[in-house]
Amino acid sequence: MASTVDTPAGRRLQHVKHIIIVCSGKGGVGKSSVSTQLAISLRNSSPTARVGILDVDLTGPSIPRMLQLDGHPVHQSSDGWVPVYADGSEARLACMSVGFLLKKKEDSVVWRGPKKNAMIRQFLSDVRWGELDYLVIDTPPGTSDEHLSLIEHMAPVAGRLSAVIVTTPQAVALLDAMKCLSFTRAVSLPVLGLIENMSGYVCPCCGEISNVFSTGGGQEMARREGLQFLGSLPVDTDLVTLLDAADSGAADSSGANSGSETFDLLRRYQRTSTAPLFAKIVEEIVRTLDQKSSPA
Ligand SMILES: Nc1ncnc2c1ncn2[C@@H]1O[C@H](COP(=O)(O)OP(=O)(O)OP(=O)(O)O)[C@@H](O)[C@H]1O
Numbered sequence: 001m002a003s004t005v006d007t008p009a010g011r012r013l014q015h016v017k018h019i020i021i022v023c024s025g026k027g028g029v030g031k032s033s034v035s036t037q038l039a040i041s042l043r044n045s046s047p048t049a050r051v052g053i054l055d056v057d058l059t060g061p062s063i064p065r066m067l068q069l070d071g072h073p074v075h076q077s078s079d080g081w082v083p084v085y086a087d088g089s090e091a092r093l094a095c096m097s098v099g100f101l102l103k104k105k106e107d108s109v110v111w112r113g114p115k116k117n118a119m120i121r122q123f124l125s126d127v128r129w130g131e132l133d134y135l136v137i138d139t140p141p142g143t144s145d146e147h148l149s150l151i152e153h154m155a156p157v158a159g160r161l162s163a164v165i166v167t168t169p170q171a172v173a174l175l176d177a178m179k180c181l182s183f184t185r186a187v188s189l190p191v192l193g194l195i196e197n198m199s200g201y202v203c204p205c206c207g208e209i210s211n212v213f214s215t216g217g218g219q220e221m222a223r224r225e226g227l228q229f230l231g232s233l234p235v236d237t238d239l240v241t242l243l244d245a246a247d248s249g250a251a252d253s254s255g256a257n258s259g260s261e262t263f264d265l266l267r268r269y270q271r272t273s274t275a276p277l278f279a280k281i282v283e284e285i286v287r288t289l290d291q292k293s294s295p296a
């Protein structure tokens with residue numbers, strides 16, 4: 001019988017303990033922000049946790065922007081691509097995105113399915129992730145070529161895969177989240193739980209919660225479908241301010257930000273009003289994954 005790691009992606013990912021695919025049925029619900037904040041909170045969940053974040057939203061990569069790593073060059077070593085570390089020399093938050101391969105961040109990626117498939121295969125087999133506790137994968141909205149390619153190339157490590165579904169509370173987003181859930185069921189991808197994002201707005205002056213959209217739909221969907229409800233995240237004005245600042249952040253002459261700037265960015269993420277909610281979500285995720293990997 002062939003070894004379970006007997007493919008380039010299987011060999012490369014053999015030292016990655018858990019792989020979390022973040023998906024949403026609908027665009028713009030906050031999947032990339034959730035992926036970024038999950039990766040940061042997982043990294044901070046223990047002093048030694050090592051986390052990777054892979055951005056396979058090939059036509060709309062936003063992870064480099066969210067980690068203020070836009071324009072960072074990617075180095076090729078004899079052993080493959082070296083990921084970009086969002087925490088400098090600590091090297092506990094490794095990041096890879098097609099965004100690093102574009103000449104300018106405004107450049108668009110207009111690729112057909114086979115080229116996207118080849119890029120994803122390369123990300124999974126050629127990036128030198130090393131040992132990771134968690135690899136968080138940010139995907140495009142919906143269920144597209146990218147999702148199928150991921151599942152196909154990661155078949156040798158299928159036992160370590162799970163998904164987190166992100167939705168907003170509106171009916172249309174929930175309908176699309178259901179489609180996403182049926183995809184996970186069709187490909188036997190276990191779902192760790194559901195996150196309802198932009199669930200209400202917390203007034204920065206008085207803390208009053210206004211439900212701009214309806215609320216509670218994600219929790220209801222989770223109950224109905226037998227999923228774990230991981231939590232609700234309100235519209236976070238700290239996150240908006242942080243990302244606006246990151247967008248206008250100064251880059252050095254190579255177009256890349258220095259390690260200390262991105263390190264400072266990680267600290268600022270930790271001070272947003274949703275950071276404690278992410279810490280709780282991560283506690284739940286870590287508990288579930290530990291149970292899954294502990295011998296019966
Ligand atoms: N809880 C939140 N509070 C405030 N702003 C948020 C929140 N979640 C996401 N956003 C903002 O909403 C916008 C869309 O978020 P994001 O890019 O994460 O969504 P997405 O689902 O990944 O989008 P796409 O479909 O383009 O991949 C971003 O500007 C992000 O900063």
Ligand code: SF4
Nearest residue numbers: 203204205206207208
């Ligand atoms: S919730 Fe209260 S403090 Fe906040 S904006 Fe509305 S009225 Fe003002």
